[in-house]
Amino acid sequence: MSRPSPLSATPFLLLAGCSTDTAPSFSLAGAYFPDWMLCAMFGVASAVGLRVIFVVTKIDSILRFRLFTYSALGVIVALSIWLIWFGP
Amino acid sequence: MKRVHLSSGKPIGIGIAVLCIAAATLLGMHVAHEDNAHPSSDSGVIDAEVVHIATTVGGRLVELPVHVNQHVHKGDLLYRLDPEPYELTVRQAEANLALARAEVENQKRLVAVKTANSVVAQDQTTRAQTNRDLAARTVERLSPLASHAYIPWQQYDQARVALHDAEVSLRQANQQSAAAQIAIGDLKSSLAAEAANQAALDHARYELRQTVVVAPTDGYVASLQVLSGEILAPSQVLFTLIADDAWFAIANIREVNLSVIRPGDCATVYSMIDRNASIRGHVESIGWGVLSADTAGIARALPIVPREMDWVHVAQRFPVRVKLDHADPALLRLGATATVEIRHGAACR
Numbered sequence: 001m002s003r004p005s006p007l008s009a010t011p012f013l014l015l016a017g018c019s020t021d022t023a024p025s026f027s028l029a030g031a032y033f034p035d036w037m038l039c040a041m042f043g044v045a046s047a048v049g050l051r052v053i054f055v056v057t058k059i060d061s062i063l064r065f066r067l068f069t070y071s072a073l074g075v076i077v078a079l080s081i082w083l084i085w086f087g088p
Numbered sequence: 089m090k091r092v093h094l095s096s097g098k099p100i101g102i103g104i105a106v107l108c109i110a111a112a113t114l115l116g117m118h119v120a121h122e123d124n125a126h127p128s129s130d131s132g133v134i135d136a137e138v139v140h141i142a143t144t145v146g147g148r149l150v151e152l153p154v155h156v157n158q159h160v161h162k163g164d165l166l167y168r169l170d171p172e173p174y175e176l177t178v179r180q181a182e183a184n185l186a187l188a189r190a191e192v193e194n195q196k197r198l199v200a201v202k203t204a205n206s207v208v209a210q211d212q213t214t215r216a217q218t219n220r221d222l223a224a225r226t227v228e229r230l231s232p233l234a235s236h237a238y239i240p241w242q243q244y245d246q247a248r249v250a251l252h253d254a255e256v257s258l259r260q261a262n263q264q265s266a267a268a269q270i271a272i273g274d275l276k277s278s279l280a281a282e283a284a285n286q287a288a289l290d291h292a293r294y295e296l297r298q299t300v301v302v303a304p305t306d307g308y309v310a311s312l313q314v315l316s317g318e319i320l321a322p323s324q325v326l327f328t329l330i331a332d333d334a335w336f337a338i339a340n341i342r343e344v345n346l347s348v349i350r351p352g353d354c355a356t357v358y359s360m361i362d363r364n365a366s367i368r369g370h371v372e373s374i375g376w377g378v379l380s381a382d383t384a385g386i387a388r389a390l391p392i393v394p395r396e397m398d399w400v401h402v403a404q405r406f407p408v409r410v411k412l413d414h415a416d417p418a419l420l421r422l423g424a425t426a427t428v429e430i431r432h433g434a435a436c437r
Contacts, residue, residue, distance in 0.1 A: 021366055021434040023358030023427040025130040032360065032425065034130055064101030072108035079115045087122060 024086045035086045043078025047071065125431075127345035132426035134359055134419075135336040135409075139305065139329040141166060145298045146322040147173060149314070156312040160303045160329070167301050167316075167326065174296040181289035188282040195278040206268040209261070216261035220254035227251050307331040310422075335412045335420045337369060339428035340405040346374060349430055355410045356433025357426055359419040367415040368435035375407040 024035035047070045054060040063069055151168040154160060226247045234244035312327035320326060337357045341349065353371040383391070410428055412420075429436075 021364070023130075023360065023363035023366075024128065024429070025358075025360070025363065025427045027360065027363070032130065062098055062101050063104060064098050065105040069105045069108050072105075072112035075112040076108070076115055079112075079119045082119060083122070087119075 036082060039078045039082045039085075042081050043074040046077040047074030050074075124345060125348055126429065127341050127349060127431075128427070128429040128433075129339035129341055130427045132337050132339035132357070132428040134422060134424040134426050135338045136420070136422050137331045137334065138310075138422070139307070139331065140325040141301060141327055141329050142323050142325045143169065143298050143301050143320075144322055145169065145174065145295050146320050146324070147299065149316045149318045149320060149326075152314075152316040154309050154312070156309055156327070158309045159332070160307060160309060162303055162305050164303045165300065166303055166309075166329075169299040169320065171296055171299045174292065174299055178289065178292040178296055181285065181292040185282070185285040185289050188278070188285040192275060192278045192282055195275050199272055199275065202268070202272040206265070206272055209265040209268040213258070213261040213265045216254065216258040220251070220258045223247070223251035223254040303329065305329070305331045306333050330422050332417070332420070335415060336372070337410040337412060337426045337428050339408045339410060339426070339430070341374075341408045341430070342403040342405050344403055346406060346408075349374060349408060353431050354436035355431070356429040356435040357410060357412060359415075359421075360425040360427065361419050361421065363427075365416065365419060366434040367412050367419065369410040369412040371430060372409045372411040375409070378404065378406060380404070
């Protein structure tokens with residue numbers, strides 16, 4: 001894997017102050033779940049939410065390849081949350 | 089039904105789709121790189137060193153001032169065995185040593201007596217030599233007189249017999265002197281017996297001291313389930329002492345991420361007892377070996393190689409030992425689940 005250019009990290013450095021000071025592992029009914037599982041759920045939820053918003057605001061009608069677009073948007077949200085909350 | 093045209097219209101929609109997919113891909117690569125450069129594990133454990141408390145002697149437990157989960161300091165009394173059998177052994181060894189010392193004195197007197205006897209035997213030799221010389225001179229003087237018959241032949245014969253007697257006496261005296269010299273002997277055997285008894289006494293005293301067990305380090309008493317009155321065999325473990333002067337977190341890290349970890353690297357550790365409290369630590373060492381199922385086998389037998397055709401191999405993990413710098417003692421319990429972030433996390437910023 002090639003190293004991404006330094007510029008790609010710049011927007012996230014601005015958000016470094018939002019990092020949590022808690023363990024990246026959640027306790028639920030006596031079991032520990034990893035942080036990325038929460039991020040993935042946020043990603044799915046945001047993809048569905050964006051779809052609803054875009055349909056209401058009629059933005060949806062100008063989109064093409066909607067499955068890929070919404071999936072990519074969900075992935076972007078999930079990875080961004082991971083970087084902001086739990087990233088190094 | 090509305091027809092969908094894939095190749096015509098809404099070019100802005102295609103642009104947005106391409107942009108979103110490209111951004112997601114780039115972001116995914118960036119996150120993957122960041123994740124590889126900053127290894128972490130959420131299946132670590134809090135670890136500490138332990139001492140299995142036992143003593144080299146056995147006996148009845150007569151005093152047990154500690155109780156389970158108590159904190160003790162180095163040098164505190166942990167338990168005491170009945171010292172009476174060991175005190176009796178010490179007294180017996182003391183008596184044996186006194187006996188051996190008396191034997192040394194006895195042997196010294198015996199040597200003095202034998203030395204005096206040897207001097208007497210030496211003097212007897214001198215006397216026998218003088219007598220033999222006199223007898224020899226007498227025979228020498230009488231020999232010409234007897235040959236000219238100036239004296240009776242009988243007298244000359246008596247002188248020769250006397251010389252022979254004196255020679256026999258001298259030989260005997262010499263032999264007796266040599267025997268007396270050899271018989272003097274020395275103190276070696278009694279001194280060796282004394283040394284052996286001294287060592288036996290020292291050993292008995294050592295065993296007596298072992299009936300008192302003190303804490304070898306600061307720590308917590310764990311898995312203590314008996315009361316005083318219990319009979320303990322030599323070397324039987326009574327309980328475990330968890331040393332609390334140094335605490336560690338053991339994180340199993342995949343081998344592909346080990347190359348970025350160096351001893352001394354900063355680490356953030358969370359004990360899941362309180363997942364909001366970060367603990368600062370540093371990597372102390374990385375395990376040099378784990379037992380692999382592929383190489384496990386019976387010693388001295390042939391290697392066990394299963395027949396298989398597998399294309400996907402799961403990465404081996406190695407334990408990375410992180411030493412915790414300072415932490416609230418309430419967070420530290422041996423075996424607690426820990427989340428370990430190496431070279432990042434709240435404590436390393």
